[in-house]
Amino acid sequence: MPYQKITLTDFGGPEKLELKQEDHLPQPGPQQVRVKVLAAGTGFTDTIVRQGQYVDVKEKPPFTPGYDWYGVIDALGSEVNDWQVGQAVADLSIIGGYTQYLCTDVSRLIPAPEGLDPAEAVSMVLSYGTAYQLLHRLRGLAPGDKVLVHGGGGAVGTALLELAALLQLEVYSTTSASKRALVQSLGAQHIDYQHEDFVERTLALSGGGVDLVLDTIGGRNWSRSYRCLKRGGLLVGFGALQLTSGEESTPQLLWGLAKLLGFWKLIPDGKRTCFYNIEHRRRKHPEEFLQDMGALFTLLKDEKISPRIAGRLPLSEA
Numbered sequence: 001m002p003y004q005k006i007t008l009t010d011f012g013g014p015e016k017l018e019l020k021q022e023d024h025l026p027q028p029g030p031q032q033v034r035v036k037v038l039a040a041g042t043g044f045t046d047t048i049v050r051q052g053q054y055v056d057v058k059e060k061p062p063f064t065p066g067y068d069w070y071g072v073i074d075a076l077g078s079e080v081n082d083w084q085v086g087q088a089v090a091d092l093s094i095i096g097g098y099t100q101y102l103c104t105d106v107s108r109l110i111p112a113p114e115g116l117d118p119a120e121a122v123s124m125v126l127s128y129g130t131a132y133q134l135l136h137r138l139r140g141l142a143p144g145d146k147v148l149v150h151g152g153g154g155a156v157g158t159a160l161l162e163l164a165a166l167l168q169l170e171v172y173s174t175t176s177a178s179k180r181a182l183v184q185s186l187g188a189q190h191i192d193y194q195h196e197d198f199v200e201r202t203l204a205l206s207g208g209g210v211d212l213v214l215d216t217i218g219g220r221n222w223s224r225s226y227r228c229l230k231r232g233g234l235l236v237g238f239g240a241l242q243l244t245s246g247e248e249s250t251p252q253l254l255w256g257l258a259k260l261l262g263f264w265k266l267i268p269d270g271k272r273t274c275f276y277n278i279e280h281r282r283r284k285h286p287e288e289f290l291q292d293m294g295a296l297f298t299l300l301k302d303e304k305i306s307p308r309i310a311g312r313l314p315l316s317e318a
Helices: 044-051 118-123 127-136 155-166 177-185 198-206 220-226 250-261 278-284 286-301
Strands: 003-008 017-022 032-040 068-076 088-092 101-105 146-150 170-175 189-192 210-215 229-238 272-276
Touching: 032 118, 068 118, 088 118, 088 278, 118 286, 127 155, 127 229, 127 272, 127 278, 127 286, 146 155, 146 198, 146 220, 155 170, 170 177, 170 198, 177 189, 189 198, 210 220, 220 229, 220 250, 250 272, 278 286
Parallel strands: 146 170, 146 210, 170 189, 210 229, 229 272
Antiparallel strands: 003 017, 032 068, 032 101, 068 088
């Protein structure tokens, strides 16, 4: 039976992605399953992978991109006994998701409830998974605590705002003016970073500083975010959008990372900083990751969260 997948022929732009047809389905190894992929995420991280700027991808093209996927088990390896054909599963695969079928080790599988919307389900893995851990695993938070979220209109950003509302946090979010209504609909107070000084605005709204800043911008923005913290607050850097925007040089970005991971830790002001990466944390705490995925899939099944899906495309349009 033939199937289709996307192949990245070389690092670069979208023109480097090609639709390829394979004549035969892949066959699972003894401790593997074959999955029929129902949805793959198309996040900003996939763009970084495609451009060859993602440090956790050591493979060289050609390969199939796709950071996360959701589907159903289609076939079992000869030594697999704890999984069933037709069972819904997902994975944070880093690469490999842009395909109709794939084989993966059972140790990578994330169980999921039946009957979920595939596009909403795959959103739980990278986007909501990142957001959930940022809010639940790095610092204790209580209702009424104040949080600044940068990029609240993006995939992880909207997930953060929705999950923060469930925790009854007071949230401020920087986006462009075009996403004001979206941010406000998710319960956050909007800050127009293009026309407002977000440091001044955050300090004014919070009454002197926030408990947590979640900053995916990077570089010099981390320095400004640090000023938004009150004593006892935590700044978390994750991702680095300016890495691919060209707005900052590599030395500036490295200096920002040095301050986040080292220099600021030496200042006795009661503030803390760290950097977060979902795959690195999964490797270190695999049981924790599965617990968080289970919690998110339960929230989705119970309709307590509703991912904002920007679009749905066939594989041929990847």
